[in-house]
Amino acid sequence: MSALLNVQDLRVRFRTMGSLKALTTGTADPFIDAVCGVSFEIRKGETLALVGESGSGKSTIARTIIGLQPAVSGGIRFDGEELIGLKAAERKSYLRRMTMMFQDPVGSLSPRLTVQSLLIEPSRIHGVSTRDRGAEAERLLRMVGLPADFGRRYPHQLSGGQARRVGVARALALNPDLIIADEPTAGLDVSVQGEVLNLLARLQDELGIAILIITHNLNVVRHMADRMAIMYLGRIVEIGSTQDIFDQPRHPYTQALISANPVPDPDAVLNRIEIKGEVPSMLRRPSGCEFHTRCQYAQDICSRVFPRDADSSDDPAHSFKCHFPLKRISADKMEDRP
Numbered sequence: 463m464s465a466l467l468n469v470q471d472l473r474v475r476f477r478t479m480g481s482l483k484a485l486t487t488g489t490a491d492p493f494i495d496a497v498c499g500v501s502f503e504i505r506k507g508e509t510l511a512l513v514g515e516s517g518s519g520k521s522t523i524a525r526t527i528i529g530l531q532p533a534v535s536g537g538i539r540f541d542g543e544e545l546i547g548l549k550a551a552e553r554k555s556y557l558r559r560m561t562m563m564f565q566d567p568v569g570s571l572s573p574r575l576t577v578q579s580l581l582i583e584p585s586r587i588h589g590v591s592t593r594d595r596g597a598e599a600e601r602l603l604r605m606v607g608l609p610a611d612f613g614r615r616y617p618h619q620l621s622g623g624q625a626r627r628v629g630v631a632r633a634l635a636l637n638p639d640l641i642i643a644d645e646p647t648a649g650l651d652v653s654v655q656g657e658v659l660n661l662l663a664r665l666q667d668e669l670g671i672a673i674l675i676i677t678h679n680l681n682v683v684r685h686m687a688d689r690m691a692i693m694y695l696g697r698i699v700e701i702g703s704t705q706d707i708f709d710q711p712r713h714p715y716t717q718a719l720i721s722a723n724p725v726p727d728p729d730a731v732l733n734r735i736e737i738k739g740e741v742p743s744m745l746r747r748p749s750g751c752e753f754h755t756r757c758q759y760a761q762d763i764c765s766r767v768f769p770r771d772a773d774s775s776d777d778p779a780h781s782f783k784c785h786f787p788l789k790r791i792s793a794d795k796m797e798d799r800p
């Protein structure tokens with residue numbers, strides 16, 4: 463399958479609040495590098511999850527892909543076309559083909575517009591004519607399993623799950639090739655979370671849409687994603703197929719995240735690995751491997767030398783940045799693993 467989206471060595475930098483003071487006193491770096499050389503691709507119809515703790519740079523990557531945030535350097539190719547450097551008007555035709563579902567389902571919908579107007583808005587913004595607005599809104603509502611009369615409601619009259627469905631319907635308005643879903647289940651009850659994820663999975667199957675899911679919820683990842691990328695301090699520290707990473711995490715950070723994730727199986731043996739300490743500030747990045755300050759396996763070299771990307775000998779698509787990756791266990795020995 464060919465790549466629909468190819469992100470290469472992407473870097474995004476923010477000026478910090480204290481930057482003026484820092485510039486005059488020379489006390490600290492006035493910038494933070496929120497995204498540091500991130501590369502990944504998403505193939506047509508595939509789901510990739512970007513996973514990581516709060517502040518690891520996930521949303522910044524999404525906002526940069528859709529042009530809300532400039533990149534310092536790197537590339538974002540969509541269907542073979544480099545988007546960075548394109549003029550806004552040229553970029554617009556590509557942006558039609560990727561839509562973003564924002565984190566806050568009700569807050570991201572304008573409170574003064576009816577659901578029908580909200581569903582027609584993307585077509586209006588992109589100059590796509592819709593002869594019968596009512597019929598178009600009904601079509602989109604039907605796709606997400608909501609009755610036609612929801613078109614007359616306002617966002618505050620929707621439950622959390624209904625607002626998410628409207629968000630999905632709105633994302634579908636322009637027949638996108640890629641949906642970027644930022645925490646698609648945040649704030650929803652577990653049963654409603656399942657409904658929203660099933661809806662996304664069904665639409666993906668039917669329409670062949672690729673999805674970039676941004677989340678810190680590993681159950682969402684396990685349920686939805688073909689591949690996953692784990693982020694720490696603005697870098698991808700491990701990327702590979704979801705199944706492989708859950709079965710055989712190679713980076714100690716991934717291992718700890720997975721071990722801390724509540725598993726639905728009551729018989730599962732929980733060997734929870736605590737990650738010590740706090741996430742370091744992006745203003746004061748640790749030297750060498752940036753995870754070494756919290757890593758239970760860290761050795762001397764880890765604090766001195768930045769680890770290069772390594773990959774699994776039997777799967778080059780599974781790569782990780784670690785001097786001492788966890789050992790791969792052969793399939794027949796997996797059952798004996800503690």
Ligand SMILES: Nc1ncnc2c1ncn2[C@@H]1O[C@H](COP(=O)(O)OP(=O)(O)OP(=O)(O)O)[C@@H](O)[C@H]1O
Nearest residue numbers: 476477496514515516517518519520521522523744
């Ligand atoms: N507009 C901004 N100005 C300055 N710093 C910012 C801005 N937006 C994000 N940051 C910083 O960039 C870093 C990455 O933030 P980002 O929101 O991308 O992380 P995230 O992984 O999506 O977190 P969350 O899961 O909480 O949304 C954080 O340190 C954040 O404080």
